[in-house]
Amino acid sequence: MSFYSVGVSALNNAQLALTTAGHNIANVATDGYHRQSVTLVTNVPIKTGSGFIGQGANVQTITRAYNSFLDGQVSQAQTQVSSLNAYQSQINQIDNMLADPNAGLSPALQNFFSAVGNVATNPQSIPARQSLVSSGSAMVSRFQALAQNFNDIQNGINTQITSSVNTINSLAQQISSVNTQIVALTGATNQQPNDLLDTRDKLISQLNQLVRATTVSQSDGSVNVFIGNGQPLVIGNQTFALTASPSSEDASTVVVGYQSGGGNIVLPNGSLSGGSLGGLLDFRTNTLNPAQNALGQIALTIAKNVNDQQALGQDLAGVAGTKFFTLPTPTTLTGSFNTGTATLSGVISNVSALTTSDYQVQVTGTGPNAYSVTNLTTNVTTSGLDDTTVLTAIPGLTLSLGGVVAVGDKFTVQPTKYAAQNIALSSTINATTVAAASPVVANAKSTNTGTAQVTDSELTALPLPSLPITLTFNSATNQFSYGAGPTLVNYTAGSPMTIAGNITLTLSGAPANGDVFTIGANTNGVADNRNMLLMANLQTANTMVPGSSGGATTSYQGAYSQLVSFVGNKAAEIKVTAAAQQNMLTQAQSAQQSLSGVNLDEEAANLLRYQQAYQAAGKMMQIATTLFNTLLSITP
Numbered sequence: 221m222s223f224y225s226v227g228v229s230a231l232n233n234a235q236l237a238l239t240t241a242g243h244n245i246a247n248v249a250t251d252g253y254h255r256q257s258v259t260l261v262t263n264v265p266i267k268t269g270s271g272f273i274g275q276g277a278n279v280q281t282i283t284r285a286y287n288s289f290l291d292g293q294v295s296q297a298q299t300q301v302s303s304l305n306a307y308q309s310q311i312n313q314i315d316n317m318l319a320d321p322n323a324g325l326s327p328a329l330q331n332f333f334s335a336v337g338n339v340a341t342n343p344q345s346i347p348a349r350q351s352l353v354s355s356g357s358a359m360v361s362r363f364q365a366l367a368q369n370f371n372d373i374q375n376g377i378n379t380q381i382t383s384s385v386n387t388i389n390s391l392a393q394q395i396s397s398v399n400t401q402i403v404a405l406t407g408a409t410n411q412q413p414n415d416l417l418d419t420r421d422k423l424i425s426q427l428n429q430l431v432r433a434t435t436v437s438q439s440d441g442s443v444n445v446f447i448g449n450g451q452p453l454v455i456g457n458q459t460f461a462l463t464a465s466p467s468s469e470d471a472s473t474v475v476v477g478y479q480s481g482g483g484n485i486v487l488p489n490g491s492l493s494g495g496s497l498g499g500l501l502d503f504r505t506n507t508l509n510p511a512q513n514a515l516g517q518i519a520l521t522i523a524k525n526v527n528d529q530q531a532l533g534q535d536l537a538g539v540a541g542t543k544f545f546t547l548p549t550p551t552t553l554t555g556s557f558n559t560g561t562a563t564l565s566g567v568i569s570n571v572s573a574l575t576t577s578d579y580q581v582q583v584t585g586t587g588p589n590a591y592s593v594t595n596l597t598t599n600v601t602t603s604g605l606d607d608t609t610v611l612t613a614i615p616g617l618t619l620s621l622g623g624v625v626a627v628g629d630k631f632t633v634q635p636t637k638y639a640a641q642n643i644a645l646s647s648t649i650n651a652t653t654v655a656a657a658s659p660v661v662a663n664a665k666s667t668n669t670g671t672a673q674v675t676d677s678e679l680t681a682l683p684l685p686s687l688p689i690t691l692t693f694n695s696a697t698n699q700f701s702y703g704a705g706p707t708l709v710n711y712t713a714g715s716p717m718t719i720a721g722n723i724t725l726t727l728s729g730a731p732a733n734g735d736v737f738t739i740g741a742n743t744n745g746v747a748d749n750r751n752m753l754l755m756a757n758l759q760t761a762n763t764m765v766p767g768s769s770g771g772a773t774t775s776y777q778g779a780y781s782q783l784v785s786f787v788g789n790k791a792a793e794i795k796v797t798a799a800a801q802q803n804m805l806t807q808a809q810s811a812q813q814s815l816s817g818v819n820l821d822e823e824a825a826n827l828l829r830y831q832q833a834y835q836a837a838g839k840m841m842q843i844a845t846t847l848f849n850t851l852l853s854i855t856p
Contacts, residue, residue, distance in 0.1 A: 222266065224848070226276035227840030233260060234834035236279050241826045244818045252422030254284040254816040256414055284414040290812040291421065297805035299428040299494035304798035306499030308791070310373065311507055315791040317369050318511075318784045325518070325780050328362035331355045333759040339656050340752040344536075349651035356526075356544060357645045363519045367641035370512045377500050377508070378474040384430050384497040385464040385476060391427045392445070392459040395420060399442040400457045406441040427453075432494025448491040451478050468556040469580070469632045476501070507790055509637070510597070513576040514783045516639030518764065522776055523547050523643055524571040525758050532679045533655030533751030534742060540684075541655025541751070548642035550617055551634040560626035566617045566633060572772040573616035574635055575765055581610065581619070583629040590627075615765075656752040657745030659684060662725055663738050670732030676716070677725045677739060678750055685720035688740035695733035 237258045247253040261280040265272035318324050335355035338348045398420040405413045424445065427433045433453065435443045445454040452460055463477040463484055476492060477484040489501040523545035530541035550566040564581060568574070577597040584592050584603065591610040594601040602613055611619040617635055662677035670693070691700040691709075699708045702719065709717045711731070716724040723739060731737075742748060762772050764779035774782065 222273065222275060224841065224844035226274070227837050227844055229263065229276035229278055230837035230840060231834060233258070233277055233279055234830050234837055236282075237830040238827065238834060240282055241823050241830060245820065245823050248818040248820060248823075252418050252425060253818070254286050254414070254418055254421075255818050256282055256284050258282055281411055282414060283412070284417065285816045286417075287812070287815055290808070290815060293808040294805070294812050295425055295428045295433075297801065297808045298425065299432045299498075300801045301798065301805050302429040302496045303494050303499035303502070304794055304801055306496035307503045307507075308794045308798050310377070310500065310503045311787065311791045311794060313369075313373055314507065314511055315787050317366065318787055323365075324784070325362055325366060325515075326777065328355075328359040329522075329759075329777055329780065332359045333756060336752060336756045336759075339654060340749045340756050343656040343749040343752060344746045346651050349536075349654045349656075352654055353645075353649055353651060356649070359522075360545070360643055360645050363515070363640040363643050366515055367512070367638070370508065370515070371641065373508060374472065374504070374512075377504055380500055381474045381476065381497065382464040384495075384500070385462045388427065388430050388447075388453075388497070389459075389461050391423055391430075392453050392461070395423050395427070395443075395445060395454050396457050396459045398423065399454065402441045403456075412441075428495060430495040431492055431497045448478070448487055451480075451487070469630060470553055470634075471556070473504075507787065509578070510576055511783060511787055512640075513578065513634070513636045514779070514786075516636030516641075517574055517576050518776055518779050518783075519640040519643045520548065520568065520574060520636055521571050521763055521779075522758075524568060525763055526755065529751065529755045529758065530655045531682060532659075532754075534657050534659040534745060535655050536652045536746060538743065538745065539653075540659065542648040542653050543646040544649050544654075546644040546646050548639045550636075551638050552619075553632040553634070555630035555632070558626065558629040558631075560624050560629045562621055562623035562625040562629060562631075564619060564621055564631040564633070566614070566619045566635070568616060568635075569612075569618040570616045572763055572765065575615055576636060578635075578637065579614050579633045581613075581631040581633060583625045583627055586627060590625075654752075657742055657748030658750040659742055659745075660687065660723055660739055661742040661745070661748075663740070665736040665738065668732065668735040668737075670735045671729035672713075672727045672731035672735060672737075673729050674737065675714070675726045675728050676750070677723065678754065679722060680718075680724055681722040683722070685722055688738050689720055689723075691719070691725075691737045691739070693731040693733060693735045693737075695731075700737070 240256050240258050244255050259280045259282070260277045262277050263275035265274050321327065332352075332355045335348070335352040339345070339352050342348050398416055402413055402416050402420065405411075405416065420443065424433060424435060424443070427445070431447050434446045436446070437443050438456070440456075442456045443454070444452060444456065447453050453462075454460075461479045463479060464474050465477060465484075467473045467475045467486070475486050475489075476497070477486045479485075489505050492498050492501055524547060526544045527547060530544045533541040535541060547568070550568065552564045552566055554563060560583070575595075575597075577595045580594045580596055582592050582594070584590055589604040589606050591605040591607075591613075592601050592603040593605060593610060593613040605613055607621070611621065613619075614633055614635065617633070619633070658678050660677050660679050662674045664672065664674060672693075689702050691702045693700050693711070697708070698711055700711055700717065701708050707720075709719065711717065711727070713728055713730065714726065716726045719725050719739060725737070725739060727737070759777070760775050762774055762778075764774045764776060765772050766774050766779055766782050
């Protein structure tokens with residue numbers, strides 16, 4: 221009855237093929253599903269005198285249409301797309317905020333200096349002065365609003381990093397569990413559990429959307445998963461967890477750590493590339509922090525320059541100018557793992573030297589040159605600093621170190637990061653305390669016989685020298701003399717002369733021998749606008765250091781424009797790159813689906829083919845039954 225057994229095997233084979241085709245159809249929309257098919261092999265034939273008689277076929281296994289190279293391409297493209305999309309969603313917030321013609325800083329800057337110009341035009345006007353104070357307050361509010369938006373974005377990133385780490389740990393646990401099931405089923409049946417393999421591949425794909433992961437297949441059917449610089453996340457049925465916790469150097473920043481036998485190790489941002497987590501870390505390091513620091517640098521420089529100019533003028537009451545803004549101090553953070561008792565603080569010594577970088581001060585030893593300072597933007601380290609040189613190693617700052625340091629202690633210095641958030645209008649500034657006038661005035665003696673006239677006089681630095689100062693011209697030497705000694709100064713018409721160190725005097729014309737000029741206190745400077753004109757000049761003066769190094773080469777508006785351009789160009793770059801990467805993902809998915817995807821037309825054709833095979837097998841069994849009945853009906 222080999223004919224009957226062949227029919228039975230054919231019937232079983234057709235039934236399995238029909239079931240597999242139906243399984244494919246049912247999973248046509250299942251994400252991560254790979255099309256399955258039966259693999260038939262011929263049964264061992266029976267040897268007879270007439271030759272070998274075939275015994276039909278049997279289903280050796282059910283395989284899935286899988287290509288590791290194509291699936292790997294999809295995973296790599298997906299991790300890049302996820303990274304770029306995360307970066308793009310964050311940078312668009314900053315780009316829209318900074319470039320907004322209403323919410324950005326440019327209108328506030330322009331309004332403030334327009335108000336300065338109005339006071340310079342009409343220095344005795346109380347409404348003009350009040351408008352200046354109001355414009356200063358509005359500019360402060362704009363800085364604070366932008367800074368708050370930066371803080372909100374940073375806090376949002378911290379939350380997303382924590383959520384991503386929790387999801388990664390959950391996926392690692394699930395992959396480990398599926399590994400265990402696959403190993404058990406593969407060993408028991410020596411067959412591949414295709415649906416579980418799809419489940420594991422989908423979990424790994426989801427992991428790649430969060431962080432770039434690499435896999436290594438094992439002989440028992442499990443896979444090992446690695447992230448970062450080769451840190452294992454899943455080894456067989458064992459998992460290693462990531463952590464998200466505040467940085468030991470800056471508690472406002474959440475960093476990613478890796479738990480191993482040696483404890484929790486903080487992973488460098490650059491090691492976690494790819495996926496939305498990598499995109500967030502990349503954005504924070506390369507866009508958010510630099511933009512936040514640049515905004516703070518602008519706020520600090522404006523506040524310091526305006527305050528300095530205020531101090532060189534006098535108000536409506538003839539009193540030296542008071543501070544216009546409350547100047548924020550640099551942020552200094554003590555490492556949470558420090559073992560010494562030392563604290564670090566700092567003050568601004570030269571606002572024009574400030575950069576947009578953060579710095580790390582570290583105690584590297586116990587000798588006389590036991591400090592190093594690292595620029596966290598350029599990663600350039602200056603080593604071998606002693607107790608004195610370390611205090612001036614950060615451009616624009618003077619540091620103070622109190623307490624006892626220990627080897628390994630670290631301090632983070634953020635000169636400008638929170639300056640925009642902490643800038644404020646001084647409580648002493650009002651309409652009458654705006655210092656529009658210069659505290660000094662120069663006059664020519666009425667008996668002078670020359671043609672020289674005073675064109676300008678101003679205080680350039682504090683302190684104010686003792687007044688009055690009388691200058692007498694000597695035509696033989698073409699010099700003015702003043703004070704005990706006397707002090708001599710060369711004269712060139714139209715060129716400013718420095719008097720008593722902190723006053724400049726400019727004359728035009730030709731003085732005669734013995735002509736006298738006097739520099740005295742400005743006792744009636746209500747209509748004087750000289751100091752306010754100097755403050756107005758700050759708008760276009762090159763007082764800013766763009767970027768992390770170099771000299772003052774741009775204005776406030778120029779620095780802000782560079783910030784807007786930096787963010788805008790990066791946003792455009794990310795947008796173009798993300799679109800290109802999305803196309804690559806689409807192509808990779810298309811190539812993968814052409815092999816592994818379910819084609820309903822093909823499955824419909826398979827159903828008809830397997831149906832006919834099933835019917836034919838059934839016919840064989842019917843014939844075999846008829847033959848058998850015929851034999852039974854033969855009368856002996």
